[in-house]
Amino acid sequence: MKRRIGGVWEDLRQCDDATEDYFKDKLHMSPWVFREIAETLWASGDTYESGTCSFGIGRKSGLVAVRDVTSALLSAYRDKISWPTLLQKAVVLRAFADKGFPNCHGCIDCTHIFIEKPANCPGEDYYDKKRRFSVQAQVVVDLNLCVLDVFVGYPGSCHDLRIVHLSSLWARAEAGELFTWPPVMLPFGVRTNGYLLADSGVSQHPSEIRFDNKQKAARGAVERAFGRLKGMWRLFLRSHKTNMETLPQQFVAVCILHNIVIDAGISFDDNLLWEVGPNGVRRKVDLGMHRPLRQMCMESSTGDALILWDALAERMGTQ
Structure with a gap:
């Protein structure tokens, strides 16, 4: 054949x-x-x-x-994963604005890609909090679950915030290449050219529950995107032997297929997100989105992020 x-x-x-x-x-x-x-x-x-x-x-x-x-x-398909521009950008921004987040360019989070102990590498670097060897993938998605940016390769022990700072996404943002849309004015005189919606990890006052609920609803796109991506290409749900040099390219290739399937309007079978555990009980599969063991304190968050957060919470509270 x-x-x-x-x-x-x-x-x-x-x-x-x-x-x-x-x-x-x-x-x-x-x-x-x-x-x-x-x-x-x-x-x-x-x-x-x-x-x-x-x-x-x-x-x-x-x-x-x-x-x-x-x-x-x-x-x-070198352009299938790309930062949206022009009409596509307007559609993305409009969708987030309708959810209460004006000038938001996407949702960002990390997922663990589980692997067997890598050869010729310090194994402890790849040992994550759940005592499994993994590599992390940082992904930005829109509300249609399409992947806009992906950055793969840092060990599972690396903190999400450090991965952001080391990523090409951060460098492009610092160079002024990403958030180029006209600025939006928010309460307290806050002006924003754009931002990404991440997991706040910050303890919130009861008066900001409305903001918290809207943030969780919008950020649900990240979990649904990882569920669809890993549910369809199930190799990335399990620990597997891999070539550490080519793994990042393989994950990007799967993200390309993920976007193609979404563009084609192919529905997703939610049953792919369930499995039968060792005890015979049906359970959701582990998508490798490990939340911090404890919430970050206010002092550990950047000042600009907290100012933006307060302005968005105030805006939602007055609507």
């Missing part, structure tokens, strides 16, 4: 015999979306030919296939 893995291209005549259920159960997408992706990658030019079939493929051939598919996706 001829197979061009680099272009994610198998002879499509083989797929003609597959049922709709096959694509739904195995690939979590419709046949026409799969064919669109395959044809786009084929047109990208890079190919890898192998005589192996997709069933019973050896480990070495499997690693080559993953590498080549990842490379093809990153090449063919």
